[in-house]
Structure formats: C-alpha cells, structure tokens
Amino acid sequence: MDNQPFRTDMISVSDVSKRYGGHTALAPVTLEFAQGQIVALCGGNGAGKSTLIKMIAGMIPPSTGEVTIDGIGWRRHRTAYAKKIGYMPDDFQFPGGVTVREWLGFYAALRHVHPEWIDEMLGKVGLQEHAHKLCTSLSKGMRQRLMLAQAAVAKPAVLLLDEPTNGLDLHWISWFVAMMKEFRQSGQTIVFSTHQLEVATELADELIYIHDGKLLKTFICKQADRQHMQEEIQDLLFAAAMPSA
Numbered sequence: 003m004d005n006q007p008f009r010t011d012m013i014s015v016s017d018v019s020k021r022y023g024g025h026t027a028l029a030p031v032t033l034e035f036a037q038g039q040i041v042a043l044c045g046g047n048g049a050g051k052s053t054l055i056k057m058i059a060g061m062i063p064p065s066t067g068e069v070t071i072d073g074i075g076w077r078r079h080r081t082a083y084a085k086k087i088g089y090m091p092d093d094f095q096f097p098g099g100v101t102v103r104e105w106l107g108f109y110a111a112l113r114h115v116h117p118e119w120i121d122e123m124l125g126k127v128g129l130q131e132h133a134h135k136l137c138t139s140l141s142k143g144m145r146q147r148l149m150l151a152q153a154a155v156a157k158p159a160v161l162l163l164d165e166p167t168n169g170l171d172l173h174w175i176s177w178f179v180a181m182m183k184e185f186r187q188s189g190q191t192i193v194f195s196t197h198q199l200e201v202a203t204e205l206a207d208e209l210i211y212i213h214d215g216k217l218l219k220t221f222i223c224k225q226a227d228r229q230h231m232q233e234e235i236q237d238l239l240f241a242a243a244m245p246s247a
C-alpha cells in the first residue's frame with residue numbers, strides 16, 4: 003500500500019443502473035464505500051448482486067450513472083481504473099493445458115508483480131503443492147482459491163469478489179474470513195457477494211440487501227446485533243421467495 007491518507011469516499015457509485023432490453027437488472031443506486039471497508043451484497047438469486055459487482059469492476063457498462071474509484075472513472079481512464087481492482091467472477095472456465103502456476107504467473111506478469119510473490123500467494127491460498135496441476139483438474143474449492151489468488155495477487159486497492167466462498171469447505175471459509183480481515187487491516191477495500199449470511203455478518207462493515215434489482219436495505223454492521231441482523235435478512239429472503247398474493 004502507498005502512504006496516501008485513507009479516503010472516506012473511495013468507491014463512488016452514482017445513480018448506477020443496468021437494463022437488459024426491457025428488463026431492469028438493477029434500478030439506479032447511489033453508494034459510497036470508504037477505504038478499508040468490507041461491504042457484503044446479499045439477496046436471493048437474480049437480485050442484481052453480480053450485476054453491481056461487474057459494473058464496479060468495469061466488466062459491463064452501466065445503463066445510467068458512473069462508478070469512480072479514487073475519483074477515477076472507468077470510461078475515461080480504463081488502465082488506471084483497472085490497476086486499482088482485483089476481480090473474482092462467480093463462475094469461470096479455465097482454459098485447458100494451463101497449470102496453476104502458469105495461470106497465476108500470467109496474471110502476476112500482467113500486473114508487474116514480483117515472481118516471488120506468486121509462490122507466496124500460492125502458499126497463502128493452499129495451492130503450492132498443486133502448482134503444477136492443470137487448472138481444469140482442480141476441485142471447485144481449489145478453483146475458487148485460485149481465482150481469489152488471481153484477484154489478490156497484485157494487492158489491488160479494491161477487491162471485488164463474486165460469491166468467493168461458494169464451494170469452500172468450513173476450514174477454507176474460516177481462512178477466507180481471516181484473510182479478508184488481514185486485507186482490511188492493510189487498507190484494502192472489499193466488496194463481495196454471498197448467500198452465506200454468517201460470512202456476511204462476520205466480515206462486513208456494511209451489508210447491502212438487494213431484491214429484484216432494488217436496493218432494499220443497508221445494515222451498518224458495527225452497530226447492529228449479528229444474530230438479529232441474520233434473522234432479519236433471513237425473513238427478507240423468505241418473504242421474497244413467497245409467491246405474491
């Protein structure tokens with residue numbers, strides 16, 4: 003990390019929405035996230051969580067509005083914007099014939115990361131002894147850890163993680179929680195989506211509940227009681243799943 007003072011408005015999502023044809027995947031939202039903050043996006047299937055993460059990551063353009071990171075917008079300053087981000091998609095097909103180390107090495111080279119850090123990162127995500135295996139031969143949990151390593155390898159200011167604990171066993175979920183806390187400690191800002199409320203409430207400083215393309219509720223986790231918050235979100239999820247009268 004550099005020695006810039008912490009910003010309170012590091013990620014600014016201003017009036018951002020996404021439409022696919024006639025379908026609103028995400029109605030306009032305005033949000034601000036501070037440096038060193040962990041934000042969890044929760045909500046049922048199809049709520050709009052991935053859509054929001056992809057727009058912050060610059061993977062898809064918003065239909066309206068703009069996202070800036072440290073005042074830099076994706077439209078005008080793509081390279082500078084991309085350098086600030088590490089993105090982990092929720093689903094990814096690795097190409098055939100590429101080993102774990104080659105894959106991470108490729109990303110590390112793109113981001114000018116010192117080669118030593120590749121092995122350190124592989125060790126961090128528990129893949130060092132699998133470094134020479136083909137990516138396509140990895141289990142789901144291992145693939146997730148490799149994707150996380152890829153997103154984090156350049157120590158970006160912002161980590162955008164789409165369902166990062168999907169497929170992780172209990173040991174690796176605890177490891178994920180500890181690693182994210184370490185990243186927060188070093189000033190990295192993390193936005194992640196999850197269906198695992200325990201992970202969300204354990205980690206997040208702010209939890210955003212999205213339903214059917216609309217931001218329904220924001221919880222500031224430091225002030226809220228975890229158990230109560232989990233119950234409230236569970237109620238929201240069940241209510242959303244009920245057929246409307």
Ligand SMILES: Nc1ncnc2c1ncn2[C@@H]1O[C@H](COP(=O)(O)OP(=O)(O)OP(=O)(O)O)[C@@H](O)[C@H]1O
Pocket residue numbers: 022025026027045046047048049050051052053054092
């Ligand atoms: N490329 C696309 N074309 C058309 N519609 C899309 C596209 N991508 C997403 N959508 C729609 O946008 C809405 C939000 O999808 P999104 O993937 O953001 O949901 P999500 O909250 O991440 O869901 P899940 O928890 O199931 O991953 C859904 O109705 C989805 O069908």
